[in-house]
Amino acid sequence: MQLNRFRLTTCAALASMILVAQSAWAVDPFTVRDIQIEGLQRVEPGTVFVSLPVRVGDTYSDDKGATAIQSLFALGLFKDVRIEVKGDVLVVVVEERPTVANVEFVGTKEFDKDVLVKSMRDIGLADGRPFDKAQLDRAEQELKRQYINRSLYAAQVVSTVTPIERNRVNLTFTVVEGEPAKISEIRIVGNKAFSESTLRDLFDLDTGGWLSWYTKSNRYSRAKLNADLETLRSYYLSRGYLEFKIDSTQVAMQPNKTDIGININITEGERYVVSSVQLAGEYLGKEDEFKSMVTIRPGQAYNADDVAKTTKAFSDYFGNFGYAFARVEAKPEIDRVNNRVSLVLQATPSRRAYVRKIDVAGNTRTRDVVVRREFRQLEASWYDGDKIRLSRDRVDRLGYFGDVAIETQEVPGTPDQVDLTVNVTEKPTGSLSLGAGYSSGDGLGLSFGLKQENAFGSGNSLGIQINTSKFNRVVVLNTTDPYFTEDGVSRTFDLYSKTSSPYQDEDYYKLESSGASLRFGVPFTEIDTVFFGAGIEKTTIVPGTLLPASYQSYADEFGYSSTAFPLTAGWARDSRDSSLAPTSGRFQRANAEWSFAGDAKYLRATYQFQQYFPLSKQYTAAFNTEIGLGSASGSRSYPVFKNFYGGGLGSVRGFDQGSLGPRDATDTVIGGSRKLNINMEVLAPFPGAGNDRTLRMYGFWDIGMVGGDNAVNANANDLRSSVGVGISWISPVGPLRLAFAKPIRKFDGDKIQSMQFQIGTSF
Template identity: 30%
Template sequence: MKFNKIILAALLAVSSSSFAQTNYDFVVEDIRVEGLQRVALGAALTYLPVQRGDAMNKFRVTQLIRSLYSSTHFESVKIYRDGSVLVVEVEERPTISSIIFDGNDDIKDEQLQESLDGANIRIGEPLDRTVITSIENGLKDFFYSIGKYNATVNAIVTPLPRNRVDLKLTFEEGDAAKIKQINIVGNEVYDDTELFGQMELKFDTPWWDFTSETRYQQQTLSGDMETITSYYKDRGYLQFGITSTQVSMSPEKDGIYITLNLSEGETYTVSDIELVGDLLGYEEFVRQLLPIRTGLLYSQAQVTYAEEFVSKYLGRYGYAYPTVTTIPEINEEDKTVKLTISVDPGKRIYVRRVNIEGNQTTADEVLRQNVVQLEGTWLSEGLLETSKSQLSRLTYMEEVEYETVRLPGEDDKVDIEFKVKEQASGQFNAGIGYGDATRLSLQAGIQQDNFLGTGKRVGANISTVSYQSTAQLTYLDPYFTIDGISLGGSLSYSEFDGGDFGTVRFNTKRWSLGGNIGYPINEVNRISFGLTYSDVELTSDNTQFEQTRQFYRQFEDPNDPEAPIDYASLLGSVTWSRNTLNRGLFPSSGSSQRASFSITTPNSDVNYFKFVSDNKWYYPLSRNQRWTVLGRIRLGYGNGYGDVDGIEQVLPFTENFTAGGADTLRGFENNTVGPRGVRRISSQALTTPNGVPVINDPSQDTLTLSSRSLGGNAMAIGGIELIVPTPFVETEFDNSVRTSLFYDVGNVWDTEFDYDAVKDLRLVQTQSSQVLADFSDWKYYRSSAGLSVQWISPMGPMVFSFSRALKEREGDDAKFFTFNIGSTF
C-alpha cells in the first residue's frame, strides 16, 4: 500500500508539473479521451470530475488524475491542453488471460487462488502490477512459517495481443528446515524427557518414527509453548511462564535450534472459591458441580472448565453471551490462592429467525424437522449442537455448520444461519460387480434416500449374485408426522442357493411383505415396531444333519421325502436404536447401538425368536479426528419356543447366524465360520459266522462332516480398528476413502448341539483336516488381523482387505486378500 502511494504521488507530481508549464486557467469547451481499448468512452467519462463549461485549475487536475487511478482500469494517465480542449491520454491496465501455478507442493492451487481473489487478481480482471510484489512477499512469509527458508516465489507476466497478459507464479519450495536440537532451560521439577513428550515438535527421532514432526513450524512451536504452560499450570504452578524463546538457524538454512527459557515458580493450593454475580438462583447447584475444590492444587484446566460450565449452564436458559471471569487472589506467604468467579449473565437472547442455506435439493421443511432450536424461543447452545448433530447424521448431508448473527440495534435478538452442503443421496445402478465370494454379480435398480427432496427413502432394486437373486421395493417416510414418527414398508422376492453362499447345500424361495413404524424417544434414541409376513419354500439335497433333523420332522412327507418344504410365518419385531455419531457416513466420533428382538406369532408354521445387538464406538485420537479408534461388538441368539403338533420347535436352520467375510470376520471366506453339518449314519446289520443276524449296535454308527458351515443359533463377534489417514490421499477425501488396521475376533456356535451323543463315534468320509469339535462351545473362537481400505467409488462401494488368520480351526477357509465391488458395507 505504501508503494502504491509513492507511485501515485509521483504520477500526480509529474502530471501536475507538466500541466503547470502551460496556462491551466481555462474553461473546458470539450473533453477528448485517447488510448481507450476495452473501457467504453461513456464509462471513462463517468470517472472524470470535470464537465464542459468547468474552469480548470491545478486542484482539478489532481482530482481528475486521482479519480481515474481509483477506477483500477488504467496503468498511466496524462493530461494535456489543446486550446480549450481537455485531452486525457490513458494506458489501460492489461487484462489477465490466464493464471498458472507451477512448482507448488505445500500450497494447493485452490488456496493460492483464494489469496489472489483477495487482491482482486482473477482471470478477466485488470492486472494491478503493484500488488504482485506484495503477493510474492506474502507467499514467501508463508513458506518461512513452515520452515522452508530457501523458498522463492516469482511472478512472471507475459504480454499477449490486445493488451492481455498471462500471469504465472513459479515456486521453488526447497526442503524444510529440520529441528536439530531443542533446549529447555530453567526446568527443575520436570526433566527434559517429560517436557519433550508434551511437545508436538521433535528432534533426533529414530528412522522408524515417521509420524513425528521434525520440520520446524512457527504455529506448532506456539502450540507447544501453550501446551507446556498448561502442563505446569494444571499442576499448581500458577505463576509459571516462558520468559524467552530463541530460534536460530544454521548457515545453510536447513537446521533449526530452539531454546525455551522457563520460570517454574512454586505450587499454589486453592484456599477458597467464591461465586459472585447473578446465577439465576442456582448458585448452590452450580457450586456443587464445579470441579474445583479447596485444599487441592490449583489447576488452570479446572478453572477453564468451570468458566465454560457456567457459561453453558446459563446458555441453557437463553443467556447466550454471559461474561464469566476468574479472579485469583494470591497469598505469597502460605502459597495459596483464592478464586473469585464473577458471573454476568447479560440479557436473555431470543431467536428471531432460523435460516438454512445451501440446500439445493432438500426441502426446507425436511431439514427443519431436525432443527430443535425453535424461532421465538430463547437461544440455547445445547439445542443448536443437537440440531447440527441431527442434520449431520442425514445420509444426504456432507457438511453442516451454523453461526449466530446478532441483529443491528437489537441486543436481545439473533438469527441462526445454518449452512449445509448436500451430497448424493441415491443412485441408479445398472452394472457388473465382482467379488471373491460373490463372483460375478449383475445389478440394476434405483435407491434414493432423499426422494425429490422430501427426505423419504424409496428404492426399487433387482440384483443377482452367485448365491442369490433379489427383487425388492422399499419405502420409508422418516417424517410421517411432525413429531418424528416414521412409517415404512417393503415387498421382496428372493431365491437363495446355500451352496454358493458358503453354507451347506439348500435352496429357498422367499417372498415377504412387511411394514414398520418408529417413534423417537429423544434426539438420539428411537424405538420402532415391525410386522412381516413371509412364505418360504425350502429344497435341500435330502441330507439331514443332527442339527436339522428336529426341524425337518414337522414338515417331512413319508410318501415323498424329497418334496420341497413350505412354511409361512408372521414375524413381529421391536427395535431400539441410539445414535450419537458425528456423521452418517464414515463417522469419526460418537457411538451407535442397535438392539432388536423378533418373534413369530403362535399361529405361524414355525415358532421361533431372535435377538441381535450391534454396537460401535468411535474414539478420536487427534483433534482433526483423522486418527480414530473403533470398537465394535455384535451379539445374536435365536431359538424355537413351544411346540407345533407335539413337535418341539427349534430355530429354522435357514435363520442361523453365519460369520466370515467383510462384515464379520475378515480373513475367512464369507459365511464359512461356524458349526459344520454332522451326519450320523446307522451301522449295517451284523451277522454271526453262521449268517444269523444280530441287533444293530448304535455305538457302531459313523459320522461324516460337511465341508461347509451350517451356521448356529448364537453369535458373538467383535473387533477393534485403528482408523488412520489414507496415504497419498488429501484430507478433503476423508469422507469417501477410509483406511484402517483391524483385529477381528468371534465365533458362531449352536447351543442345541449334543456333543456328548456323538463324540465317541468314528468319523469317516471326511477331509483329513477336519475333526469333530464341540460346536456348542462358545470358546471355539477365531481371530484375524490386517489392513482394510474402503472407497466409495463412482462404480459403488469397494472394500479391500489384506488379513491373516491368527486363530483358525480345522477345516476353516482362510483368505489373505478379499475384495468386493458393487456391494454395500
C-alpha cells in the same frame, strides 16, 4: 551562491510547468453537444458512459472533468485516462489494461493446481480479468505465504508476464519449492518435576521418525507450535503448578532454511493444593444447583481443567435461563507460605437476552433448511444454552460438515438481543466401502458400496451395495428422506436382490432372495429414535448338486419358493464422540423382524452394543457385542435361509467370512438361529506417527459362535476365538482396517483366513 542559483532555477521551471498545465487544462464551461470515446478494445462503451458524471446537453467544467477521470480510474480497467475538448465535443481517450488470458503454475508439487487457481482468483488474477502489476506482486507474496505455512521456507517464486495478441497477457508462476524446513532439535529448559522426554511426548511436533513422510510431524509450523505450548501449559496447570509460565520460545533457523531448532524456556513454580472453594456474586437464588456443578475438590492439587470445567458449567447453566452474557471468573487467593490456594467463583449474570435471528454460513452445497431443521433454539425466543448446544450437536451428527461452530453476536443498540451464526465447513458426503478377503480354498472375494449421504445438498441419502464373493452376491439400492415430515420422521425405501451359493459353478445349488421394504424412523427423544416398517420378500431355493440336507428338508416340507411379509421395529441411540474414530461414548442398536403372513413365518431379533473408553490421550479401549436370536412363528419350522452366520470381518476375525456355525449331514455350513459376537480392542498410536489419530494400530480379541435349534444347541463349547493385531487408517475413501488374526480356539474343518481388510466399518 551556486546552491541559491540552482534553487531559483528549479522553482522557475516548476512554476512554468504549473502554468502550462493550468493553461492546457483550464477551459471555459460549455454545453456538451457530443461525447466520443477513443482507445476501447475490449471494454464496452456503455461501461464508460455510465461512469461519466456528464451527459450530452450538460454543462461541462474542469471539476466535472476531474471527477470523470477519477471515476474511470476507479473501474480498474484503464491504465491511462485523459479528456480532450474539441469545440463543444468531449473526447475521452483511454488506454485499457491488458486482460489476463491464462494463469499457469510451474514446479508446484506441494499444492493442487485448483487450490492455487482459487487463491489467485481471490486476489483478482483470473482468466478474463484486467491485469494489475500490484495484484501480481500480492500474488507472489500469497504463494510464498502458503509455502511458509507448509514449512517450505526456501521456496522461490518468480512471475513472468507474456504479452499476446488483442492486448492480453499470459501469467506464469515458476516455483522452486526446495526442501521443507524440518525440526532437528526441541529443547525444554527449566523443567524439574517432569523429564524432558515426558514433556516432548505431549507435542504433536517432533524431530521426525520413519513415518514422518506421512505425518509431517517434523515440519515446523507456528500454529502447531502454539498448540503444543498450550498443551504444555495445560499439563502443568492441571497438576497443581498454578504459577507455571513459558518465559520464552526461540526458533532458530539455519542459513539453509531447512533445519530448525526450538528452545522453550519455562518456570514451573511451586505446586499448590486447593484449600477451599467459595461462591460470590449473583446466582439467581440457585446456589445449591451451582454448587453441585463444582468439580474442584479441596485437598487436591490445583487443576486448571477442573476450574475451566466448573466455570464453563456455570456459564452454560446461566445460559439455560437466557443469560447469554453471564461472566464467571475464578479468582485465586494464593498462600505462598503453605502452598495453598483458595478459589472464589465470582458470577455476574448480566442481562437476559432473546435470539433475534439465526444465520447459516459456509454451506456452499447444503441447503439452509437442512441445517435449520436440526435447530432446537428458535428465533424470537429466550436464549437457551442447552438448546443451542443440542442444536450444534445435531448439525454435527448429520455428518455433512467437517466443522460446526456457533457464534453469538450482540445486536447493536439492543442490549437484550443476540444473533446466532452457524458456521459450517462442507466436507465430501459420499462414502465408498471396499472389502476383500483371500483364502486358499475360496480365492478372492470383493464387496463394494457407494453411498451419498447428502444428495444434491438436500439431506437425503442414496446408496448402492454390491458383493461379488462366492458366498454372497448382493445388489442393494436404498434411499432415505430424514425429514419425511416436518417433525423429523424419516422414510427409507429398500430394494434388493441377493444370491447365495458356496461354489462358483452354475450346476450347484443357489439361494435367491429379492424384495422391497419401507421403514419410518420416529425421534422419540433427542437421542432416541424408534424405527418401524414393513416389507415383502421372496426366497427361492434353486436345486442343484450338493444341496444341503437342511435345505432339501425345508423344500420338501414347504416348497422351493417362500414368500414372507415381515414387519420390522428397531431402536437406536448414539452418544459416541465420532462415528469414524470414536474415543469415548456408547452406541446401541436393536432390531426385530416378524413375518406374520406368507409361507415363511418367523421372529428374528438382533442387538448391538458398543462402548469406547479413553485410557489416555493416545490410547483407547473399545468393546463391541452383538446378539442375534431367531425363532419360528406358528406351526412351521424356522426358515433355514434366515439363519445367522459368523466368522470374518465384523465377527470373529481369522476365520473365513460366514464359515462358522453348525453343519448338516453334507458337511455344509448352514448357520443357525442364534449368534453371539464379542470384540475387544485397544487402539494405540502407530509407531512413528506420533499423536496422529488418522493412523493407529490396535490389538484385538474376538469371541463368537453360531448355533440353533436346527443343529446342535448353542453353548459355550461352540465358541471360537482369535487374537491379533491390525492397522486403522482414516483414508481418503473411508476408514480402512487391516487385521492379522490367529485363531486360539478352533475346530476341525474350520476355514482359516489370517489376513483380512475392509474399508468403511469400525469392528
